[in-house]
Amino acid sequence: MMGESRRRRLEELLRSQARGQVVRGDQILRARGHSAINRGAAEPAPPLPLGEACGGEAAADRLGRPCWRIRRTLADVEGESAALAVQYARVLRGARQRFDELEATAALCHAADARPEDLLFMDTETCGLAGCMIFLVGMMTFADGQLVFEQWLARDYSEEAAILQAFADRYAKAGVLVTFNGKSFDMTQIRDRWVFHAVESPWMDAPHLDLLHESRRRWKGQLKRFSLQTLERHFCGRHRTGDIPGAAIPAAYHHFVATGDARRMKDILHHNLLDLLTMAQLVTILLTGCDPAE
Structure with missing residues (x-):
């Protein structure tokens, strides 16, 4: 159990980080009770560079601020079938013809009316508590017959503004935004951080399909x-193995910033990608009006 003094120290560091002050990853690790040096342990493996662990490339937002971007298609994801992209496009293109028979929210109607290319799926990974830094914005779109994933990563605490600007520019062109709990969490966090970094954000919001709300309504x-993974197991038939728990993600990111070792970042990126993929599958289920087993 974390002691009171350690808890206060951790909260102080996280508040400082949220205000934009530089906080080293090793400071947060120590506050969480992780020793910087494990005396008597075997010599640790050398840090695994980000590009080697996760792929991707150095990138920049349109203002020239640096960050990292990983782009891949569903066909590049091991263990996943590219046939899902075909099913997704077919359902979206035929949704309106049968959708009038269903009781639907306005947000779901927007998705039914949209082209597959107009939907922007988004999921963030953050440093934990409300108001803390967003270090990863994952996006998924449909283009050239493929589901395409773009993950914008801040390699350290100074690169948050760049990934937020990259999302803002893409969001400005979206026909429909699709999230899971994004109304309460992801977009609330993003708007707060947009203001903090004075990001040039869109003046008008896209229609927002929050799949948590839709799922509760549909399967009440x-x-x-x-939870997203409960729906994933129940409706998509996917049982994740070796997935990094959401609660472990902030510490894994702080470790990466402190050490440069990207081994756990690969797990975080895969976790984020699977969340996006599950959202696409849930959209197809909600728009067809039936469960996969039916």
């Missing part, structure tokens, strides 16, 4: 829990 009484 059928499920007790509505």
Whole structure:
């Protein structure tokens, strides 16, 4: 259990980080109770560089601020079938023809009316508490017959503004934004950080399809829990193995910043990608009006 003094120190560091002050990853690790040096342990492996661990390339937002970008298609993701992209496009293109028979929210109607290319899926990874830094913005779109993933990563605490600007520019062109709990968390966090960094954000919001709200409405009484991974197991038939727990993600990122070792970043990026993929599958289920087993 974390002691009171250690808890206060951690909260102080996280507040400083949220105000834009430089906080080293090793400071946060120590505050969490992780020793910087494990005396008597075997010699640690040398840090694995980000490009080698995760792929991607150095990038910049349109103002020239640096960050890192990983771009891949569904066909590049091991263990996933590219056939999902075909199904996704077919459902979206035919959604309106059968959608009038369903009871639907305005947000779901916007998705049914949109082209597959107009939907922007988004999921963030943050440093923890509300108001803390966003270090990864994952986006997924449909282009050239493929589901395309773009993940914008801040390699250290100074690169947050660049990834937020990259998302703002893409969001400004979106027909419909799709998230899971994004109304309460992701977009609230992003707007706060846009203001903090004076990011040039869109003046008008896109229609927002929050799949958490839609799932609760659709399957109320059928499920007790509505976490994304619960829905993923129940409706998509995917059981994640070796996935990094969400609660472990902030510490893994701080470790990466402190050491430059990107081994755990690969796990975080894969976790984020699977979240986006599950959202696409849930959209197809909601728009067809039936469960996969039916």
